[in-house]
Amino acid sequence: MCLLLFSNGLYAQWFYQVSNTPNKLNKIQFIDSNTGYIVGGDYFIPSQNGVVLKTTNAGTNWISLNYGGTGVLQGMYFLNSLTGFISGESEIKKTTNGGTTWINIPKPVPFEVWGIYFFNELTGFISGSGSKNFYLYKTTNGGINWVQKFYQSGDISSYSQFYFINSNTGFVTKEGLIRKTTNSGENWNLITTLGKDIEFYNENTGTSVAGTFGFSGAIYKTTNQGLNWTTIENQSPGVFNNAIDFIDSTKGFVVCDSGVIKYTSNGGNNWFRQNYPNNLRKTLNDVQFLNEITGYIVGDDGLIMKTTSGGLTFINSNGEIVLGFSLSQNFPNPFNPSTIINYQLTINSFVTLNVYDINGKLIKELVNEKQSAGSHEVNFSGEGLPSGVYYYSLTADGVTIDTKKAILLK
Numbered sequence: 158m159c160l161l162l163f164s165n166g167l168y169a170q171w172f173y174q175v176s177n178t179p180n181k182l183n184k185i186q187f188i189d190s191n192t193g194y195i196v197g198g199d200y201f202i203p204s205q206n207g208v209v210l211k212t213t214n215a216g217t218n219w220i221s222l223n224y225g226g227t228g229v230l231q232g233m234y235f236l237n238s239l240t241g242f243i244s245g246e247s248e249i250k251k252t253t254n255g256g257t258t259w260i261n262i263p264k265p266v267p268f269e270v271w272g273i274y275f276f277n278e279l280t281g282f283i284s285g286s287g288s289k290n291f292y293l294y295k296t297t298n299g300g301i302n303w304v305q306k307f308y309q310s311g312d313i314s315s316y317s318q319f320y321f322i323n324s325n326t327g328f329v330t331k332e333g334l335i336r337k338t339t340n341s342g343e344n345w346n347l348i349t350t351l352g353k354d355i356e357f358y359n360e361n362t363g364t365s366v367a368g369t370f371g372f373s374g375a376i377y378k379t380t381n382q383g384l385n386w387t388t389i390e391n392q393s394p395g396v397f398n399n400a401i402d403f404i405d406s407t408k409g410f411v412v413c414d415s416g417v418i419k420y421t422s423n424g425g426n427n428w429f430r431q432n433y434p435n436n437l438r439k440t441l442n443d444v445q446f447l448n449e450i451t452g453y454i455v456g457d458d459g460l461i462m463k464t465t466s467g468g469l470t471f472i473n474s475n476g477e478i479v480l481g482f483s484l485s486q487n488f489p490n491p492f493n494p495s496t497i498i499n500y501q502l503t504i505n506s507f508v509t510l511n512v513y514d515i516n517g518k519l520i521k522e523l524v525n526e527k528q529s530a531g532s533h534e535v536n537f538s539g540e541g542l543p544s545g546v547y548y549y550s551l552t553a554d555g556v557t558i559d560t561k562k563a564i565l566l567k
Contacts, residue, residue: 171454171462176219180208182455183231184443188238191215194256195455196243198229200269205229207245211256216453216463222256232273232283232318244270244283249300265303268292272329274319282306282342284317284329291317291331295342307336307345320355328355328383333367337383348383351375357382358403364389364425366398366411374398376411378425389517390419390428400443402452410468412441412454420468423548423560426517484551484559487537491564495538498523498549498563502530506553510535512563513548520547539565 176182180197187193191213198207207230209222224230228247235241239255242262246269249262264270268287275281281300284293284307291312294303312331321327329336329345335352336345352365365377365386374397376390398419403409411419411428416438419428439456446452454462485499498510510524520542523535537549544567550560 171464171468176210176459176461178208178210178221178459180205180459181440181457182208182210182442182459182461184233185445185453185455185461186233186235186241187445187447187453188235190447190451192238192255193453194233194235194241195219195461196230196233196245197455197459198231198245199457200229200231200246207247209243209256215451216461219461224250224252224256224259225261226250226259231269231271231316232285234274234281236275236277240278242273242275242281244273244285249273249283251300262300265294265305266292272317272319272331274321274327276321276324282319282329284319284331286312286317286331293329293345306342316353318354320357322357322360322382326360326382330355335365335383349377349386351377351386353398354400356401356403356409358406358409358424362406362424364401364403364409366401374413376419376425376428387516389425399441402444402446404446404449404452404467408449408467410444410446410452412444412456414440416441416456418454418468420557421560422557423550423562426515426548427513427550427560429552429557484549484561486561487549487563491566492539493565493567494540495536496563498535498537500533500535500551500558502528502533502553505529507555508533509552511550511552512537513550515546515548517548523549537563539567543567 181199182195182197185195193212195210199205206227209224210219211222212219226248228245230243230245232244240253242251249270250259252259268285270283270285272284279299280297282295291309293307295306296303317331319329325341327338330352335349337348338345353367355365357363361382362380367375377386378389379386397414398411401411407424409421421428439460441454441456444454450465450467452464483501487496487498508524508528512521514520544565547563548560551558
C-alpha cells in the first residue's frame with residue numbers, strides 16, 4: 158500500500174499492485190472494470206526492452222505478454238478487450254485476441270511511433286519522430302497503407318499522443334506543442350505551444366499540462382476548444398506534468414515527475430498538490446480513472462498504483478482511516494447578499510475556508526484556525542463583490558476536502 162503524504166500527517170490512499178518488471182511503465186488503458194493493459198520501456202536505457210502487461214482481475218495480477226518485439230513501447234490504443242494496437246521505438250503491432258498473438262503493421266517510413274489512435278479497425282493515426290523529423294500518418298485500411306498528413310523537419314520529439322473529442326475534432330501533442338484537426342485528421346493546425354497532454358470533459362472545455370525541458374510544468378485551461386488558453390498554475394522547472402485525466406466535469410488528476418500528484422475538484426480552476434514520502438519519489442507517467450472511486454497510475458521502475466476511494470481517502474498517522482470530512486453546498490444558492498456554508502470535521506483540524514473568483518484569485522478568507530471535530534457553519538457575505546460565480550474550498554490540516562460553486566446574483 159502507498160500512502161501519499163500531505164503536510165501534517167494525513168494521507169491519500171493508493172495501493173501498490175505487483176507488475177514484476179523493473180521497466181518504466183508509460184501508458185495504461187482499462188477497457189472495462191477488470192481488463193486493462195500497460196505498455197512500457199525506457200528510451201534512454203538502450204538495454205531496457207519493451208513490455209506489455211495485462212490484467213483481467215482489476216489489477217490484482219498483471220501478466221507479461223509476449224508481443225514479439227524488443228523496442229521501447231510508448232503508444233497504445235485498444236478498441237475493446239480483444240482488439241488493440243501498440244507502438245514504439247521499433248514497431249507497430251495489432252492483436253485481435255487480447256494479446257495472445259500479435260501481427261506486425263509495417264511503418265510507412267523508419268521512425269519511432271510514439272502516438273497511436275484508431276477510430277475502428279480500419280481508420281487510425283500514428284505520430285512520432287525519426288532522423289530529426291516529426292511525422293503524422295493516417296490509414297483507412299488498417300495500416301496496409303499510410304498517407305502522410307503532417308511533417309516537420311528538425312524535430313526530435315520523443316513523446317507524442319492523440320486525443321479526439323469526436324470523429325472530426327482531435328488533437329496531437331508533441332513535447333510542448335499541440336496541433337488540432339477539425340476534419341478527421343486530414344489537416345493539423347498548430348493551436349498552442351503549451352502542452353504535453355490534453356484532456357477535454359466536454360466539446361469546449363479542456364485542460365493542457367506542460368512537462369518538457371525548458372517549460373515550466375504549468376497547467377492551462379480552454380473554454381473554446383483550444384482557441385485560447387488561460388494559465389491556471391505555473392510550476393518552477395523540475396516538476397514536470399506528464400499526464401492528466403478527469404473523472405467528470407469537476408474532478409481531475411495530474412501526475413508528474415518526483416512522485417507528485419495534483420488534484421482539482423472545480424473543473425481545473427484550482428489544483429492542489431499531493432506528495433509522496435521522500436523514499437517513493439518515482440516519476441509518474443500516466444493516470445486513468447474508471448469512475449469516481451477507481452483509478453490507476455503507472456510510473457518508473459514498474460510502479461503501478463490503484464485507488465478505490467477516488468484518490469482522496471484520508472488515513473491518519475496511526476494508520477486509521479478517517480472518514481466523514483465534508484463540505485456542504487451553500488444555502489441559499491444563488492444568493493444575495495449572504496449565504497451559509499456548512500462543513501463537517503471528523504477530527505480536530507486546522508481549517509481554512511477560502512473563497513475564489515472564477516479565475517482562481519483569492520477573494521475572502523472565511524476561516525483560518527484550529528477547530529474541533531463536529532459541524533461548523535460560516536456566513537459568506539457578498540457585500541462589495543460583483544455578481545458572478547465564486548468557488549469556496551475547505552482544507553483540513555493542509556488537505557483539500559472539497560471545493561464547491563456559489564453564485565452571487567444582485
